[in-house]
Amino acid sequence: MKDPNDSRLDIWRANLVALTREVGAATRLARMMTFSATYRKLMLSGQRDFSEEFARGVEAVTGLPAGWMDVPHEAREVPQAARAAIDNETPLARFRGTAHPVRKKTVLRPPEPIFGQPAARRTEDEGADVEAHRRLVHFRKVRDLAMQDVRRLERHLGRPPVELAALRAKVDDVIAAGDLDGPDRADLVGRLEQIDKHRQMLQRHVEKLQQLLGRLGESD
Template sequence: MEDSDELLLTVWRANLVLLTREVGAANRLARMMTFSVSYLKLMLAGQREFSEEFVRGVEAVTGLPVGWMDVPHTAHEVPANAREAIDNEQPLARFRGTAHPVRKKAVLRPEPIFGQSGPARRGEEETLDAEANRRHAHFRKVRELATQEVRRFERHLLHAPVELASMRAKVEDVIAAADLDDRIVADLAGRLEQIDKHRHMLLRHVEKLQALLSQLAGGE
């Protein structure tokens, strides 16, 4: 974006907000510009910069005089024909440019809207879609790996009764092999009971963890 564009960006944004102040106007203008609604709203919120090419496109598509966007205006100064074009979603030209700021000024290529095929997707939209797909793919991968580990741990817990029975038998052999104090016998038996109790608690937590991981599929 050139220095002059940077100075005008505040004015452009204010006029763009002015043109889209009515309910649904931002959506209508985005469709008239064959542009991403979400990206236009980021521009309106000051989260994305945009180029003079896009500004001239707004003027051409809505019927505003060339240069109208370069000067601050009030709501009463919006031409009736531009307001009507936005309200009725009736573009007066076809915009095939981009909003992405560039140092070299591009030339607006408005075309008659009749008989034109659907416009190509904007480069920035493709970039955003590619990044979103990459994040979703990465999320699915790490979620599947986590789910596999949880299931593996669950299988280990489910097989634990056999190992626990063997361990219990060996501890009972120790108790029977010696004349142990009653307190020691009670302590050994109590430890075995606590191990079994906590195994059941772990199983419940693992089942809940698996359910939560499965529910994340709907929030990708």
Template sequence: MEYSDETLLSVWRGNLLLLTREVGAATRLARMMTFSASYLKLMLAGQRDFSEEFARGVEAVTGLPAGWMDAPHEAHDVPEAAQAAIDNEAPLARFRGTAAPVRKKAVLRPPEPIFGQTPAKKPEDDAKDAEAHRKQAYLRKVRDLAMQEVRRFERHLTHPPVDIGALRTKVEDVMGAVDLDDHVHADLAGRLEQIEKHRHMLIRHVEKLHELLAGLGESDGS
């Protein structure tokens, strides 16, 4: 499968690696771009291609100059303001696009010599191609809608409306203010632990769900 952005893809990926070289930077940038960290890491590892739209989005969200992603850079080339935006997870714009690469447009070729011509497609073949294209377009539409909901749920899990640490502190204050038997004390402490444990487990499942959805409809055979 060929994409219109493939000539610059290696440069974009190199700059993306440069911007996320610090520990935790990939996760912070992913949240700034409203993507899951696992999906961004697939891009960094070369397991997922991405588009110019995504590269321009990185520039807008981090405050990089327009076109900065299109040329190779070294660590000292990263503007301080852009690095600070990533370090502090402070997006300067909101990215609403996708990372999916854009397919190359078909190139029209002149007719082949009469002896080299291949048989014209039958009308039923054209109908099959049209139906396959319709199904593929529908799949991507419903997949993208599902991925948006998954991202929204992931943001809810990573930024819950209630501070988990504050919740733990308040419950522990109650536990310290009253004499509890060992069973009740252990039960309360265990509930707090399980809440945090299951929240992290949910986040991992949601990231994996997003990764699986993103792969649907992108292979040549789909």
């Protein structure tokens, strides 16, 4: 729903494309804004319009100067601080608004129905739509918070404080220094193998969990 009185929408969209030109930047910015990745794709492709509130939110979350989105920019003109905020997925503010443009009130009112029931039903339907949207937005925010923790766990598993190869070398030193053989040596080696096996299994479970969370609430 494009607001014909606001000619800045095309500029906002072009700047949004410039901000998210790098691979994965669009997805990271969507998470920073706690917004639907599906709606983000539609905005970038021009299939969905968005509000000035969202444009101001992009500036606040990425640390762009106020009004930056209102002036055409190329990708090379994106400030380094804003680029770093998106690359590292570190929002500088919390966006609590909406991307949807606010519908302008019409001057002319539609003709009143002869009977009051259709109008009442229409009001109830609109109220139900608003409530459904509110619940969906809340669900996505809660889901995205959970996904942030899952991503942190995934990064921790991928970069453990102690590398397994280094640990195995030290255990080999212990075996050699103690001239261990038999059950003790087999137990030490077996424990290392189990640690490596379960670490890989845990990484797969974390990846699957992240994929499942990412699909929830995106059917629209």
